[in-house]
Structure formats: structure tokens, C-alpha cells
Amino acid sequence: MKFTEITSENVEEFSAYIDADTADDLDRTFFRSIGALGDDDAPVGAIVYELKNSENEDDTKSRIILLEGIDDEVTEQLLDEYKKELSEDEVTESYYETSNETLYKLLSDNGFSGEQEEGEEISVSVEDLRKLNGVFKVKSFPEYIKSISELSTLQYRSFIKNCLFRGKYGILEDLSYLPKSWFETEVSSCAVVDDTVQGILLIRKNPSGKLIAQLYVDIGPDSRRNLLLILAYSCRKITELYPEGTEVIVRRHSDAVRKLTDKLLSDPKGDKVYCGTRSEE
Amino acid sequence: MSDVGYVSLYVNTVAIMLCLGVHVLVWKFKMKDIREKRVFLYLLGDIVVMSLFYILCTFRDDGVIPCNKLGAMFLETGLEMAINIFALIWFLYVDYRMFHSVGHIKRNAVIIMVPLLLAVLMNIINIPTKFLFDYDMSEMHVVETSFYVFLDVIRLAYFIVSIIILVIRKRKDERMKFFSIGAFIIPSVFYVFLYYFTPFPTVSLGLTIAVTLLYAEMVNEKCYQDEKTGFYNMLYLDYLKKRIAENKYDLRSILMFNVPESEMEKSSPLITKQLPEFCDTIRCGKDKLIILSRVKDKGPLTMLSEDVKMSLEEAGIAVESSFKLKKKNETAESFLEDFMRNA
Numbered sequence: 001m002k003f004t005e006i007t008s009e010n011v012e013e014f015s016a017y018i019d020a021d022t023a024d025d026l027d028r029t030f031f032r033s034i035g036a037l038g039d040d041d042a043p044v045g046a047i048v049y050e051l052k053n054s055e056n057e058d059d060t061k062s063r064i065i066l067l068e069g070i071d072d073e074v075t076e077q078l079l080d081e082y083k084k085e086l087s088e089d090e091v092t093e094s095y096y097e098t099s100n101e102t103l104y105k106l107l108s109d110n111g112f113s114g115e116q117e118e119g120e121e122i123s124v125s126v127e128d129l130r131k132l133n134g135v136f137k138v139k140s141f142p143e144y145i146k147s148i149s150e151l152s153t154l155q156y157r158s159f160i161k162n163c164l165f166r167g168k169y170g171i172l173e174d175l176s177y178l179p180k181s182w183f184e185t186e187v188s189s190c191a192v193v194d195d196t197v198q199g200i201l202l203i204r205k206n207p208s209g210k211l212i213a214q215l216y217v218d219i220g221p222d223s224r225r226n227l228l229l230i231l232a233y234s235c236r237k238i239t240e241l242y243p244e245g246t247e248v249i250v251r252r253h254s255d256a257v258r259k260l261t262d263k264l265l266s267d268p269k270g271d272k273v274y275c276g277t278r279s280e281e
Numbered sequence: 282m283s284d285v286g287y288v289s290l291y292v293n294t295v296a297i298m299l300c301l302g303v304h305v306l307v308w309k310f311k312m313k314d315i316r317e318k319r320v321f322l323y324l325l326g327d328i329v330v331m332s333l334f335y336i337l338c339t340f341r342d343d344g345v346i347p348c349n350k351l352g353a354m355f356l357e358t359g360l361e362m363a364i365n366i367f368a369l370i371w372f373l374y375v376d377y378r379m380f381h382s383v384g385h386i387k388r389n390a391v392i393i394m395v396p397l398l399l400a401v402l403m404n405i406i407n408i409p410t411k412f413l414f415d416y417d418m419s420e421m422h423v424v425e426t427s428f429y430v431f432l433d434v435i436r437l438a439y440f441i442v443s444i445i446i447l448v449i450r451k452r453k454d455e456r457m458k459f460f461s462i463g464a465f466i467i468p469s470v471f472y473v474f475l476y477y478f479t480p481f482p483t484v485s486l487g488l489t490i491a492v493t494l495l496y497a498e499m500v501n502e503k504c505y506q507d508e509k510t511g512f513y514n515m516l517y518l519d520y521l522k523k524r525i526a527e528n529k530y531d532l533r534s535i536l537m538f539n540v541p542e543s544e545m546e547k548s549s550p551l552i553t554k555q556l557p558e559f560c561d562t563i564r565c566g567k568d569k570l571i572i573l574s575r576v577k578d579k580g581p582l583t584m585l586s587e588d589v590k591m592s593l594e595e596a597g598i599a600v601e602s603s604f605k606l607k608k609k610n611e612t613a614e615s616f617l618e619d620f621m622r623n624a
Contacts, residue, residue, distance in 0.1 A: 029580075056577035057533075057609040144384070154554075157588060161557035164581035165574055176580030193384035219558075221380040222388060 001074070003081045006033035006046060017046040017068040020207040025065075029174040030054060034085065036069060036078050045069030047078045051089055052173055060089055062280070064096040067103055079110050086280050095277040104274035112276040119270035122261060124248040129235045132264060136232035144192050145229045147237065149185035151197065156180045159190075159197035162219055170202070170215030171251050184211065186241060189233040191218060191226040199226040201234050203248075211238065212249045216257075285480045286343040293332040293339070296485040300328045303489075303496050310499065313511065316383070320374045324492055327367045332485040334360035339482075342421050353416040354408055357423055361404045361432070367488060368439040369397040371468075375443045378460065379450045400435045440469040459502040464494040507564040510549035518563050521573065525613045532613040533577040535620050536586060536604040542567040544598045551596055555588040557581075569624065573617075577606060 006014055011023045014035050018026075025031050026048070036045040048066040053059060064082075069075035086094070096112065097119060098104060108114045148156065160175060169175050184205040191199040199218025203211050218226040238248065252258045252270070261268045282290070304325045312318040338356050340346045348356070372393060376386055386393065407413040413432060414425045444465045451457040471487020505517035524530040540548050545568065552570070556562060560574035576582060582604040593600045607616040 055579040055606075057607060058577070157584065158555070158557070161555075161581060161585055161588070162559075164578075164584070165557040165559045165576055167575070174580065176578070176584045194382050221382060221385045225388075 001039075001044070001077055002037040002041070003078075004035045004037060006035040006048075010035075014043045014046045017043065018048060018066060021210070022048050022066050024207050025050075029177045031065075032085065034078060034081050036074050036081075038070075045074040045078050047082050049082065049094075050173065051091065054089060059092040062086060062089075062091045062094045064094060064107075067106070072106060075106055076110065079107075083280065091280050093277055093279055093281075095275070097273050097275045099271055099273050101274070104276070107276060107278075110278075112278040114274050114276035116272055116274055119273035120253060121249055121251050122265075122268045122270050124250060124265065124268075126239055126242055126244050126246050126248070128265060129248065130239050132235050133232070133239060135264065136228070136235070138229065138232045138236075141229060141233055141236075145226075145233050146190060146192060147186050147233075148180060148183065148188045148190050148200065148202070151180065151190060151192070153180065155192070155195070155197050159200060163200075163215070163217055166219060168215070168217045168219070170217065171253050172202075172214050175215065183214065187211065187234050187237040189230040189237070191220065191222075191230055193220060193222075199223060199230055201230045203234060203238075210247045210249055211242070213251070282339075282343045282345060286339050286345075288481050289339040290336060292481060292483055292486050293335040296332040296489040297329055297336075299489045299493060300325050300332070303493050304329075307496060310496075310503075312499070314381075317374075317377060320370060320377060321492070321495075323370050324367065324374060327363055327370060328485055328488050328492065331360065331363035331367060331488070334363055335482050335485055344421065350416060350418055353418070357414065357416060358404050358408055362401055364436060364484065365397050365400045365404065365432075368436045369394060371488075372397075372439045372443055375447065375465075379446065379454075379457070396435050397439065400432050403432060437469065437472060440465070440472065444469065459498050461494070461498060464491045464498065467491045467494065509546045510564055510570075511553070512549065512570060513561060513563040515563070515565060517561070518565060521561065521563075522614075522617065525617060530613070531575045532573055532607065532617060533575050534573075534582055534604060534606045535617070536572040536574070536582050537602065537624060538570045538572075538589060539568055539601040540570065540593070540598065544593075548593050548596070548598050548600070551592045551598075552589055555585065555592055557585065565621070565624070571620075571624070579604075579606065582606075 004010070006018070006026060008023075008027045011018060011026055011033075015023070017035075018033070026033055028050075030051040031048065032051065033046060033048045035043055038044040045068055046066065047064065047068075050063045050065060052061040052063060067075055067078065069078055094112070096103075096107060098107075099119070104114050163169070164176055172178065182204065183202045188203045189201050190197050198220030200215060201213065202215040204214050205211055216227070216231070218224075218230070220226060238246070250257065250261060252261055304322065307318065307321055307325065310318070312321075334356060337346065338360055341348045341353055341356055373386060376389075376393065377383075403413060412426060413429045414423050416422075417424050444462065447457070447460065447462060447465055451460070451462070468484075468487045468491045471483050471490075505513055505520065507514040521530055521532075525532055538552070540552075545564070552562070556572070560572050560576075562570060562572050565571050572585070574582075586602045586604065590600055590602060605616075605620055607613060
């Protein structure tokens, strides 16, 4: 079996194994992908993973996002190849989160721990957001709350730098490498005071049409008020621009996000998923 | 004149002289932020007015200046208004110094200004109604009603809240290190203890000491600044080294720019525009700037480096940059030492 690096140039060949949303991320700075090729050079499997802390002094970790193969032998060989690649990046630990029981069993057979728990991601419908519009009770938004489409590049980059230098990344390891256009600029909102961005809610639209919240932060003196207003603004925009069936994904990666979703949504629950880790040292 | 009168006269004359002296110094001081300078001058001006009213009230009480009831009430009302207006300008100054945001002040204008504007209104209504205080012409002193305490509570609340928000802000914002709590506590101490527990009106002196302390802090901060560029200088780097040695400064990365000496002054506003908060920029040589930060990833440093380079290159200024991240087992002290040795 041969292995090859999968990039945006050859990802189409692996479309049987890599879905459109995952394929869309392959160009991102910390995403890696290895494809397995059978004897006739036809794709037979793929693994996609994201490195964490690879550019700083902390231990580098790898999050396995996808592992698919034509059979168990392929997936096991992919895992072996993956392990070799990890040593080059000095990865100390791998981890995963999946709802796929077969994958969970395969990873468990290959040294990963595993247990079932509630997943970080929750899905919110446009209908839920319409109800939230009622909860927020914002009749009209002040002038300083706007879509990020109205921001200049300087304003956007200045704010992102301020966030990064304060250690605020949201769920984006590569926030410093992502341009404003990577986000859905009409539904992503911000608070601009004294010509400076103070707060932002960045939302990305995947090829499958899902909207995913990426960064939600305000660093100004009126952060509480601004956070509420920018959230209300984005919710209003989504309900105006997107059809009923649109899914909005929120990854509850921190306690603060969990508390917010618990407060705003009735009984938000993530799907049951399998999670596990493996030491790579 | 009574002994209390003489003490009051001396105390308030000293307050006026000190204030006028600080006024001149601030006027000549090269402050980057014109708004901040203007508000500071209003503060000083109000203290002078307040002190003058104190002196006139003292003369009134001791019979030095002949006064009818209306005149007596006018003098007392003028004094009260000067104190109210000082408390308001003080709070606006504090808010601006902390957040540098006119937008923030505008949006919170109601919360900030209404209580004191209410106090000013109460003073005006008091002239015909006397519901706060009255002037006893036979005893020649002010007689306060039980409602007067509300006025005191409002004014004191402004000083105390300014202390609280400063304490909270100081913990979060490294830039507040040149802004001591002492200057905030002094007016409250003078107001509460000396004003209430002694017969001597010392409010204006307390406020004068506070603004003088603030001015001294501004001058102190300026000592750490490079005169031509406004960035910090090597004295500040020594200060940071002490803080690093005491584990009070979490240094994780250093970014360096080499800018031709002849272009340094021209490039400083362009660089400042690109700089994020929470990092310290030091001119450590004729053509070298270093930025010390807590950032531990390459991405933000690359972003900052690119933005500064692009901004300077657009202005036709050539610049070189490099950065270094602290290694895991390296101390911040040795990291900085090594960097400066090789720079």
C-alpha cells in the first residue's frame, strides 16, 4: 500500500472517504491528511487530523477528525502511517471524538482509550433562533453593531491581533492565518466603538450549508452589553437570510460557552459520542 | 478672624497656589492625548474655583465680607456646585484614562452624569426652598437638614466607585501600572475623615494633593518613554527585567524590528497603529525596536510582523523583522538575556 499527502488539489480523488466539509479544511495551516492508495493507485482510505499547540512551547497534540478505509486493514495501516508522521511534528498525544461505533472499536484496538459521553457540539435550528429573537427583545440595533462585511481589513486584523495577544482564539487554532473572507461576513457581527472593533461573533458556512460559530468575544469596557447585542444581531441575520432547515452548530469548548447555551436554549444536549486519547511518546 | 477661619484660609490658599503651579506644568507638558490634557486642566480649574469659594465662605462666616442672606446662600451654593462638578469631571477623567473611549462615556452618560446633575439641580432648588441647607445669619454658619446627607452620599459614591473600578482594572490591564490607587483614595479620605471629623474645610487640599500625585505619575511615566518615538526606553526594559525576575511578567516571545534611525520618528505612528494591546514596545537602540509579549504562538507574531512591514513599506520605509519564542524549559530571564545579547 502506498500513502500520499492529501491537499485541496487531490482531495476530489478521495471524495468517497472525505466529506465536503472536512475537505474544505485541508488547506488550513494545522490540518493534515494522509491518503492510502491501493495496488492500482486507487484511493482506499484517508485520515484527517488537526495539530494543536504545534507552534508554541506546550505539548503538541493531534485531534483525529476522520478515519475511513475500504476495510480494517487499510485503516490500521493508515494509523501506522499517521503515527510515523506524528513523530516529525513531535506530537505527544492523539485524541478523538466520534459518534461512529466502528471507528471507536478500531481505535480502541489500536491503543486509544475510549468512553461514551455527551459531545461538545450542539445543533441549533433556525426556529430555535427565531425564539431567541423573542427572548433578546431587541427592536433596533445601535449603529455600532454591524456585520463584519462593513469592517476594513485594518479594523479586522487589529481586533484579531488584540484577541490573539490576549490569548482568545475561540475554536480556531489558526485564527491568525484566516482572512475575514473565510467567515460568513453577513451573519458574522461585531461591535465597533471609536472606530475600533471591541467585540465579534465569527461564523463560518461549510460547503454542506451548516453554520458554525467560531469565535465569540468582546474585549471592550462594555463587553456584557455588546456580547448580547452582537449575538442578537447574528441570530436576527441568520433567521432573515437562511431557510428553516439550516443547522447552526455551536461547539461548547469552554465553561463560558456551556453556561451561555444552557441559559439561552432549553435543555441543549450534544449527541452521545465516543472520546479517547492515546499517548504518542 | 477665628482660628478655624485662619486655618481654612491658609489651607485653601495653599490649595490654590499648588493648583495654579500644577496648572502651568500640565499646560507645558507634552501629552499625546489632547482630550486627557483638557479634562485634567478642567479638574485643576475647578479646584481653584472651589478653593476660592471656600475662602469667600470663610470670610463670610467670620464677618470679613458683609453679606446678606441671599449672598450667603449664593456663596454656599456656588461652593456646593463646584464640589459636584469636580466629582463629575473626576469620574469622566478616570473613565477616559482607563478605557480611552469617548464612545464608552457617551453610552454610559446617563449612569455617569445623572446622579451628579441631580445634585446640581438640588442645589439650585435649595436656594428658594432651603430643603438641603440654610444660612443662619445670627450664628453666621450653615445649617444642614437631614436631606443634605443625600448630596454627600452621591459625591462620595463617585470617589469610592472610581477606586473600585481602578482596582478591578489595574488587575486586568498592565498599562494601569502608572496609575496609583493613592491618588484616588486621598480625596475620599480628606472628604470623609477630615471634613466630617474636624472643623477645617480640607476638601480642596485633598483634591489638590490627588491631582498633583496624578501629574507626578504622568511625569514618571514619561521618564520611561523615548522622547522621539513615544515607545518605552531602556529604563523601562530594566523595570521589566525586575518584574520578570519577580515572576510578575509572563514573557513568552520577543519580536524585533530594525528600522533605519533616520526613519524611526516617522515610522513610530505607523507602527503604533498596528500594535495590539498587551505588549510592550521598547526602543532598545538607535534603529531597533523590540516588542515583548505573552503570546506563545508564531501565528500572531507573524501577523503583527507582516502588518508592520506592509505599513512601513507603503510609506517607503525599509524594515527587517525577526521573532523568537521562549523554549519550554527556558526561564523568561535567560530568554530575554540571550535575546538581548544576540540582538
